[in-house]
Amino acid sequence: MEDYLEAVAMLRSRGKAVRVKEISQALGVKMPSVTAALRKLSEEGLVEHERYGRVKLTTAGDKTARNVFHRHEVLRRFLTDVLDIDPATAREDACRMEHSVSPATLERFSKFLAFVEACPEDMPPWLGNYQRYVQYGELPRARPLKPKSRRRQR
Amino acid sequence: MEDYLEAVAMLRSRGKAVRVKEISQALGVKMPSVTAALRKLSEEGLVEHERYGRVKLTTAGDKTARNVFHRHEVLRRFLTDVLDIDPATAREDACRMEHSVSPATLERFSKFLAFVEACPEDMPPWLGNYQRYVQYGELPRARPLKPKSRRRQR
């Protein structure tokens, strides 16, 4: 259901007319599924939708949609900016993950992102090292002689 | 379904007798759900289960279970070791996320984890900075004067 809300908000923000067909294409489902979803969301007071008409978010619906969108964006940006995942995959994964990540964990993803992006220069050096590792497989400054020491969490 | 497989593997590895009731408790579902799941997994050739009897993984089932467990562990350790999330939350979230993360993305989580754990000493300094940020809200070496410069992804 949240995906439907998010799609409505997304289409509206793009200036597209928010029609059943647009939503169905955006989400890759058939139109009857959209109609059913809109009826449910309408009963919950999150959207307004009159038969054969346009779709509008209520105030409450807009708030929920913003929340979902925020979750999506935090995850998507974490995947692209930190893990260096290609944009298409990141969007798809974020779309699924946004429903399985608890608020507490989302908060940490968000914090990590803020931490990375607060870094003084273009990119924290260690993140560059990570991305080199992904590309070339070289673990930076590894010490092959000293057997790996187990870390301890605070 | 994968959760059921994983639960079977987990119970077995703990030496517990793998019974319907154990599985149901491990997953927080009722026994009929377990019976139904076992019937389906049995049809797929992943478990062996005779009525009123014990549950065993087939070779194929064991392989799948290992795979699921691996996904779970990568995510769980990422959440605890990198994002510094408490173990209980991390386990729950990993359990849900393991079904929404694509193989490509899991690979990156895994790489990031390996990168962190390959670090020479106990913990990479920047990770300590992040965790301090989570705890005390201090962004290290931020430069408030210079407006944030956008990073560019390779």
Add this chain to the structure above:
DNA sequence: TACGATTGTTAGTCTCACAAAACATTCTAG
């Protein structure tokens, strides 16, 4: 303005995952 194309809705069905209740089997303690 009226017909065909597009868009939208309804009705009916499917799958999946779960649960409650009733029934069946196995275990265990007298």
Add this chain to the structure above:
DNA sequence: CTAGAATGTTTTGTGAGACTAACAATCGTA
């Protein structure tokens, strides 16, 4: 060895979410 107790299964029902086919409304254009 037998009566509960514990465990397991079947039946039946729910709800979410999707689909197809058939029907309805609206739009665009000749």
